Amino acid sequence: MNYTPGNPHRARKRFGQNFLIDHTIIQQIARSVSPKAGEIIVEIGPGQGALTEPLAERAETLHVIELDRDLVPWLKVRFEKHPGFRLHQTDALKFDFAQLAEADKPLRIVGNLPYNISTPLIFHLISYADQVKDMHFMLQKEVVKRLAAAPGEKAYGRLSVMVQYYCQVNWLFDVPPGSFDPAPKVDSAIVRLAPYKTLPHPARNIKTLEKLVTAAFGQRRKTLRNALKTWLGAEQLEGLPVDITKRAEALSLADFVALSDAIDDRLNEGP
Incomplete structure (x- = not known):
């Protein structure tokens, strides 16, 4: 979730909302994604649009998926000036991402994922690996540790093995609690997941x-x-x-x- 001035909407605990307010971090994420012409960018949980703004400026096509219906009218007004902007008011866990992909334009997915749904949402998105170029996520730091962990490390587990089966995992940088409003009680981190075009270790079943x-x-x-x-x-x-x-x-x-x-x-x- 992201924050921008001018919107009085308060973060909702039931949606796991923590709005990103650190403009240095926002720009760092946008540079990491670095949208190019012809790409389809999908942002999960735009919140109040802080990251949506630099993405919309760079992206030819930007789909945003927001569950909180109270944010939808405000997001539409703010970003309707961008011709490639499309808003979907729905639950990302139930959304069919395949409908957004085009044959020569795989999806690039970005999101500040609520901690309470991050793992099931990652597994949901991996089911669309053939149609996704990469995914950049803000996650609880402990979840990123698990995603990137190697054999023998304490954090290594089911999430590590199954995500690494499908994706190359790159831990990009950490984000402190003070970068959010309200500040979470945990550290966060940005991770890049890039689905393999050819699986390095394909299982028979x-x-x-x-x-x-x-x-x-x-x-x-x-x-x-x-x-x-x-x-x-x-x-x-x-x-x-x-x-x-x-x-x-x-x-x-x-x-x-x-x-x-x-x-x-x-x-x-x-x-």
């Missing part, structure tokens, strides 16, 4: 990979063998391509995919 990663990190203090015991029989647990005496946080994305493919083979074996 994505559902098996998702189930494996969820099971492995659901019991992260236990070994993989313990996490898999209710899924595979004793014989099926032998000879897997990954050492299942390790814990989940020790496995790389490539390890998880290799293990997922092997499990998928064993689950599909005949009697």
